[in-house]
Amino acid sequence: MADSLVIVESPAKAKTIGKYLGSKFIVKASMGHVRDLPKSQIGVEVENDFNPKYITIRGKGSVLKELKDASKKVKKVYLAADPDREGEAIAWHLAHALELDDTQDCRVVFNEITKQAVKDAFKSPRKINMDLVNAQQARRILDRLVGYKISPLLWKKVKKGLSAGRVQSVAVKIIMDRENEISAFVPEEYWTITAKLGIRDSLFEAKFHRLNGEKKELGRESDVQEVLKAIAGADFIVSEVKEKERQRHPSAPFTTSSLQQEAARKLGFRAAKTMSVAQQLYEGVELGKEGTVGLITYMRTDSTRISATAQEEAKELISSKYGENFLPETPRQYSKKAAGAQDAHEAIRPTSALREPDAVKEFTSRDQYRLYKLIWERFVSSQMASALLDTLSVDIAVGTAVFRAVGSKVSFPGFMKVYVEGNDDGTTEEDKYLPLLQAGDKLVQHEIDPKQHFTQPPPRYTEARLVKTLEELGIGRPSTYAPTLETIQKRGYVAIEEKKFMPTELGELVIEQMEQFFPEILDVEFTAHMEGDLDHVEEGSEDWVKVLGEFYQSFEKRLEVAEEEMKEIEIVDEVSDELCEKCGKPMVYKLGRFGKFLACSGFPDCRNTKPIIKDIGVGCPKCHEGKVVERRSKKGRVFYGCDRYPECDFVSWDKPSSKPCPECGSWMIEKRNKQGVRLQCTSCDHTENLEENDEEAAE
Structure with a gap:
C-alpha cells in the first residue's frame, strides 16, 4: 500500500522515477505549472508590495483535483519538480494549491534521474527554498510589469497587437544594432600575394610577409606592384626554419548556453529543439532490459563543475578504451566563466560515461541519439589529455622581400581522438603539411598569385552567436535563452534568412519607440544589473520587493512621459x-x-x-x-x-x-x-x- 505521493512535472519523469521508488510511492505529474498570473489583467497589486494574484491555469483544474484526491490518501507528499528557480516555484504553487505545509521537508531535488541519485535525494528532503521562489516571482512580476504596461501604450500609439518584453527587447536591439553596423559598413580594399613553390616533388604555398625588413600592408595595387618588382627574377631561398610543439586543450563540459551553440553548429538544431530533446534525455529513455534511464544530468545550468564520481568513471573509460597516455596528469577542473554564473548544478554530462552512444542508439530517436552522442563526446573529451601539435614556420627570402609558410601536424591527438569543438564560422582546422625544409634550400617558383580582397561586414547573428552574446553580456539565464529566441520570432520582430537573424520593419519600429521612451529597458548594462539583482534575491542577500520597487520607481515616471509625449504613428499600407x-x-x-x-x-x-x-x-x-x-x-x-x-x-x-x-x-x-x-x-x-x-x- 502506497503511503507517499511524489509530484513531478511530466509523465515521462513520473514513469522513470516511479520505477526507482517502488510500490510505497505513487508518482504523478502536474503537467508543468498549475498556477500563474491571469492573462486578462496585470494581476499584480503594485501598491501592495507587488502582491501577485495567482489563479489556477485554465485546463489544470482536473489535474489539481486528481492531485488533491491522491494527497488525501497518503501520509506524505513530496514535491520533486526540476532543481532550478522555476522548479522551486512550481513546488511552492503546488504546496499552496494542495494546502500542504510548505515549512515541512517536502521538497526533493536531484541533478540526474538515475536510481542511486533519486534514492539518495529521498533520504534528505528539505523545505521549499523561498529565496529561489522569490527570485522566480520577481522575474515573473518584472516581466509582467514591462509587458502589460508598455504593450497597451504601443497598441494605442503605434499598432494594435504589438507587445514589449524585457529580455526579448534587448535581444531584438542587439540584432538591430548589428544590422545597422552592416548597413554602415564601408569595405576596405586589401591584397595578398601567394607564391606556389616546390622542392623535391613537393608543392606548398607561402604568403608575402615583409619588404625591406619591415611589415608592409598591401592596401592598393601599387603596393603589390612594388613587391612584385622587388622579387622579379630573384630566387626563393629558405632563410629561417622554426619548429615548436604546442598544446591544444579540450573544451569544458557543456553548459546550457554552450550546448545550444554547439548543437546549432554541428546538428543544425534550433535552441528550442535542443532543450526539448535534452529534456527527453534527462527525464528518461526506455533501454530494453535496463528499463527507463535518465541519460544526462539536468540541462539548465551555467556550471562547468563535474563531480568526483563522474570524473572517476570517465577516467576508467578513457584508460580502458584509449589507453593510459590519453589521461591528463591530474583530473581536469573547469572554472565558471559566464557573467553571473551561479554554479548551482553540475555541467551537462552523461549520467554514466560507460554508457556509450552506440549502446543506446537502437532505443533512441535520431535526434535523441545525435544530441546524446554530442554530450557524451564533449564530456569524455573534457577529461582527456591535451593534444600535441608540431608547428613549422618557414621564412623564405626573395630579393628584398620575405614570404612565410606555416604548417602543423598532430603528433598526439589526445582529446581530439574523441571530439573537437566547432566554431561560428563553420570552418575546420586542417593540418597543412610542409615538406622537410632547412635554411639555404633553394625553391622552385611555380606561380605568383596576387589577389584583390575587400573586408567583410560583421556577420548577422545565428542562434548560436546570439546565445553566446547574450551569455557574455549577462542577459538572461540558462532557462531563458530558448524561449527568448522563440518569442522574438513569434512576435514578428525578427525573421530568419539562411539561419541568420534579421530585424523586421515591425521590430525596428517598436525598438525605435522603446529607445526614445524606455532606454533603460534596452540598456545592456541595466538589464545585466537586473539579472544580478535577481541572483542576489536567489542567494538571500536582496529583498525581492525592494528590487521591484527600485525598478518601478523610475519605470512609472517613464510610462507617464510616454503616455503624454509618444506620438501616434499612422502605419500606411x-x-x-x-x-x-x-x-x-x-x-x-x-x-x-x-x-x-x-x-x-x-x-x-x-x-x-x-x-x-x-x-x-x-x-x-x-x-x-x-x-x-x-x-x-x-x-x-x-x-x-x-x-x-x-x-x-x-x-x-x-x-x-x-x-x-x-x-x-x-x-x-x-x-x-x-x-x-x-x-x-x-x-x-x-x-x-x-x-x-x-x-x-x-x-
Whole structure:
C-alpha cells in the first residue's frame, strides 16, 4: 500500500522515477505549472508590495483535483519538480494549491534521474527554498510589469497587437544594432600575394610577409606592384626554419548556453529543439532490459563543475578504451566563466560515461541519439589529455622581400581522438603539411598569385552567436535563452534568412519607440544589473520587493512621459500593383510574423490574403511550364514550389538550380554545408562546387 505521493512535472519523469521508488510511492505529474498570473489583467497589486494574484491555469483544474484526491490518501507528499528557480516555484504553487505545509521537508531535488541519485535525494528532503521562489516571482512580476504596461501604450500609439518584453527587447536591439553596423559598413580594399613553390616533388604555398625588413600592408595595387618588382627574377631561398610543439586543450563540459551553440553548429538544431530533446534525455529513455534511464544530468545550468564520481568513471573509460597516455596528469577542473554564473548544478554530462552512444542508439530517436552522442563526446573529451601539435614556420627570402609558410601536424591527438569543438564560422582546422625544409634550400617558383580582397561586414547573428552574446553580456539565464529566441520570432520582430537573424520593419519600429521612451529597458548594462539583482534575491542577500520597487520607481515616471509625449504613428499600407481576385480591390503589403504578405485593402469586408511570390529564375523541373518561386511554410520556413500550384504540385526544401546535371540531365539543387554551396543532382551522385559568380547570385 502506497503511503507517499511524489509530484513531478511530466509523465515521462513520473514513469522513470516511479520505477526507482517502488510500490510505497505513487508518482504523478502536474503537467508543468498549475498556477500563474491571469492573462486578462496585470494581476499584480503594485501598491501592495507587488502582491501577485495567482489563479489556477485554465485546463489544470482536473489535474489539481486528481492531485488533491491522491494527497488525501497518503501520509506524505513530496514535491520533486526540476532543481532550478522555476522548479522551486512550481513546488511552492503546488504546496499552496494542495494546502500542504510548505515549512515541512517536502521538497526533493536531484541533478540526474538515475536510481542511486533519486534514492539518495529521498533520504534528505528539505523545505521549499523561498529565496529561489522569490527570485522566480520577481522575474515573473518584472516581466509582467514591462509587458502589460508598455504593450497597451504601443497598441494605442503605434499598432494594435504589438507587445514589449524585457529580455526579448534587448535581444531584438542587439540584432538591430548589428544590422545597422552592416548597413554602415564601408569595405576596405586589401591584397595578398601567394607564391606556389616546390622542392623535391613537393608543392606548398607561402604568403608575402615583409619588404625591406619591415611589415608592409598591401592596401592598393601599387603596393603589390612594388613587391612584385622587388622579387622579379630573384630566387626563393629558405632563410629561417622554426619548429615548436604546442598544446591544444579540450573544451569544458557543456553548459546550457554552450550546448545550444554547439548543437546549432554541428546538428543544425534550433535552441528550442535542443532543450526539448535534452529534456527527453534527462527525464528518461526506455533501454530494453535496463528499463527507463535518465541519460544526462539536468540541462539548465551555467556550471562547468563535474563531480568526483563522474570524473572517476570517465577516467576508467578513457584508460580502458584509449589507453593510459590519453589521461591528463591530474583530473581536469573547469572554472565558471559566464557573467553571473551561479554554479548551482553540475555541467551537462552523461549520467554514466560507460554508457556509450552506440549502446543506446537502437532505443533512441535520431535526434535523441545525435544530441546524446554530442554530450557524451564533449564530456569524455573534457577529461582527456591535451593534444600535441608540431608547428613549422618557414621564412623564405626573395630579393628584398620575405614570404612565410606555416604548417602543423598532430603528433598526439589526445582529446581530439574523441571530439573537437566547432566554431561560428563553420570552418575546420586542417593540418597543412610542409615538406622537410632547412635554411639555404633553394625553391622552385611555380606561380605568383596576387589577389584583390575587400573586408567583410560583421556577420548577422545565428542562434548560436546570439546565445553566446547574450551569455557574455549577462542577459538572461540558462532557462531563458530558448524561449527568448522563440518569442522574438513569434512576435514578428525578427525573421530568419539562411539561419541568420534579421530585424523586421515591425521590430525596428517598436525598438525605435522603446529607445526614445524606455532606454533603460534596452540598456545592456541595466538589464545585466537586473539579472544580478535577481541572483542576489536567489542567494538571500536582496529583498525581492525592494528590487521591484527600485525598478518601478523610475519605470512609472517613464510610462507617464510616454503616455503624454509618444506620438501616434499612422502605419500606411503600401499599395501593390495586384488586384484582389475575390473583390477586385487593390492588394496592399502587410507585415506579419514571417515578413511581408499581400492582403486585400477591402478588409474586413474581404479577408483575402496571399504570400508575396519571389521568382528565383528557374523553370519548373516537373511540369516544364511554370516557374519555381520561393514560398514560406506556416512555420516560416522557406521552400520552393511551382507557381502553377495546384495544377502542378512540385515542391522542394532545397533551392533548385537552373543548371542541369552534366551527367544525366536531371535538375540539381543547392546544398549548403560548412565548406560553402554545392550543386547536387537529384537523380545521380553528381556534385560540383558553385562557380564564384553563381555563389554570389545564390547569396
